[in-house]
Amino acid sequence: MKHSLLAVVVAGLVLAAPAPAGAQRAKQVLLLQSVDRGNLPLDYFSGKFRVDLEAQLGGHVNVVELVVVPPGLVASPERAVITYLMSAFADGPRPDLIVTAGGPAAAFVRRHRGELFPGTPVLFASVDERFLQDAPLADNESAVTVFNSFAGDVDEILQLFPRTSRVFVVLGSGEIARFWRPVLEREFARFRNRLTFEWSDNQSYREALRHAASLPRDSAILYLTFGSDIDGGSYADSRALADLHAVSPVPIFGGQTAYLGHGIVGGTLVSSEDLGLRAAAVAARILHGESPTKTRTVSQAAGPPVFDGRELRRWNVDKSRLPPDSEVLFEDANIWDRYSVQILATLVVVLAQGFLIVGLLVQKTRRQRAEQQVQAGYERIRELGSRLLKAQDTERSRIARELHDDISQQMATLAADVARLGQAGAEDTSRLAGAALARVEQINQSVHELSHRLHPAKLRLLGLTAALQGLCTELEQSGLSITFIHDAIQPLLPDLTVPLFRVVQEALHNTLKYSGARHATVLLGAHDGGLTLVVTDDGSGFDVDAAWNTGLGLASMRERIDAIGGALDIRSWPGGGTRVSITVPSDRLRPSAVSEAAS
C-alpha cells in the first residue's frame, strides 16, 4: 500500500510542476503501469520506452507514470485512481497519449475508457495479445503486443531435460496469476500424459520457496513473475528469482530476457527492451499526428534461443542438446570472474600464512643460532675454567716447590748459622754474624723475586710504563733483545694496568719460549685519548687459530682484554714473526688516583 501511495504522491508532484517554457509545448504522455517497480520485464520495458521516446521527440515530452494496480491491495481502489487522474489533469494540459504497460494496466484502461480522456489516443504496450482478445481495438487505439509462448517454454524444458515429469509454475497470486492460470491450464493440456503441473497462486511467498526446495529431481520450475503472494505481500522478480535459485534443487525456466542472468536456464526469450523500443517508435508516430490504426503491428514473438552458460554447467546440460544457433551468455565467466573475491581472499590468507611461517622460521633460526652462540660461550668458559684450575694448581705447586727447595733450605742454613753463633768464641762471632747476614739478604732476594713473579710490585708502585720497562730489562737477561718505545701516557687504574701488563708479559714469554726470536719490540702508544700496545717479534710464528684451543696463554690474554673493554688482535706468519696488538678506547681509560711515577 505504501508503494501505491508513494507513486501517487510522486505523480502528483510531477504534475504540479510548471510546464517548461519553450516555443513548442512539451507533449504530455500518461504512462499507466500495471504493477510497481520490481517486475523486471516491465522495468526493462519502461526504462527503454522513456529514454527512446525522449530521444525521438528531442526532449519535448513529459511522461507522467502511475501505477493503476497497486500491489498488495486486496481490492484495487480503481475509482480513487480515476478521480485522482482526472483532477490532476484538470488545470493543466490534457495528456496527448495514454500508454499502458502490461496486461492489468491495459485491462484497467479498457474498463474505464469512457471516463479517461476518451478523445486521447491509447497505446497498449508490452501486453500479451491474449489480454486484448476480449474486444477489438478502437480507432484511436494502437497496441505493441507480445505473444508469450509458455507452452513453448515447457517444450524447451522437455527438450533439455527429457525426464522431467513435474513443472512448478511460479506466477504469484495477483491479477496476473488470476488471468494466466486458466489460460495456461488450457494451453498445457497437451502435456497431460507426460507432466504434472503445480501452481504457486494459492501459496504465500514462504510456502512457494518451501515447495520449490522440496521438488523431486525430475522437476523444473517455470517462472512467470511473482508480484504479490496469497497474503498480499509484494516481491520483486530479482529477489524471488534469487531466493528460488538458492533453494531450488531443479532448473528454473522463464520466457523473458529480463530474467537471464537471474538464475533461469534460458531458451527462446521475449525481449522487453525490444518491446520498449517498438512502443517508443509507435508512440512517437502517434504524437506526431499519425493515425493510431496505421501504427498497429503483429505481436512480437520470442527471439532466438539464449542460454546462461553458468546454469548449463550447473545442470550438466551438454551444449549439443541446445537448439541450433543458440547463443550462450556468461560463458566467459571463467573461474577468475566467478570466484575472484574468494581467490583473492584465499591468496591473501595463504600469503599472510606464508609470511607468518617464514617469519617464524627466521625467528627460529635466529634463536637456534643465538642458542648455539650461548652454548659455545658456555663451553668456552667451562673449558677456560678447567684450564685456569689446572694452571692454578701448576702455579701453586711451583710456588710450593720454590718455597721448599730454595727459601726453606736457606732458612735451615740460616738457623744453623745462628745456632753456631751462639756456641762460637769471640773471634768467630763476627765472621759467623756476617755469614748469617749474607744468608738473610739472599733469602730476602728470593722472597722478593718470588713475590715479583706472583705480582709485579713495580706495577703498583711505578705504573705501567716503568713496569713494562722493568719487564723488558728483566727478560733481556735471557738473551732476547727488546726495544721498548713509549709515549707519555696518563695515569691508569690498577684495573687496567694489571691486565695490560700481564698480556705483554704473556706475549713476551711466548716469544722467549716458543718463537726462537732474536728481537722483540714493545710499543706503548697514546692516540685519540685511547691506548695502543703492540708486541712484535721476528720469530718463527705459529698457527693462531689452533693455539686458541690449547693452553691458557691466548685465552687468558683475550679474557683479560675483553674484561677491560679493549680489543686484542693476534697475527702470526710462519717464519715471519708474530704481532700482538691491544687497543683500549678512550672511554675505557679513567683518570687514576694512583699516578704514574715516571713523569
Added chain:
Amino acid sequence: MTRVLIVDDHENVLALVTELLKTSCTVVGALQDPAVVVDVALRTLPDVVVLDLNLGDVTGLQVARDLREAGSTAAVVMISGYDDDAVRQAAMAAGAQAYVVKTRLVADLVRTVDEAAAKTADAGHPGRSG
C-alpha cells in the same frame, strides 16, 4: 738532635727503626697509619721523615709527594724491601733524599738519616732544632 718522624705499617720494623734512631735522634713520632702522616709532620716539624715505600693501599711515593705539596721541608729517607734501581729512582723522583734497603737498616740507616739531616740543615731548614 735531629728530629725524626718514622712511618711504617709493619709494627716490628717500626720498633726496630725507632730503636736504631733513638740514641742519635729525637723521635717525634712513630706512625703506622699513612693517612695522618702529613698532619703529624706539619705539627711536629721533623728534620727527617723515615718513610716506608710499601704502606698497604698507599705507596710511600704518594706520601712523599703529599708531604712536599703540603709544604713540609723535612728530608725523606725511603726504606723498602726492594733492592731495585727503578724503584730507587722513582723514590728519588717523588722527593726522597735517600733510599735504604731494609736488610741494610742496621748498617746504613743512622748514617743516612744524619746525612739527610745535614743536607736539610745546609739548606736552612726552619724546623731544625739543632
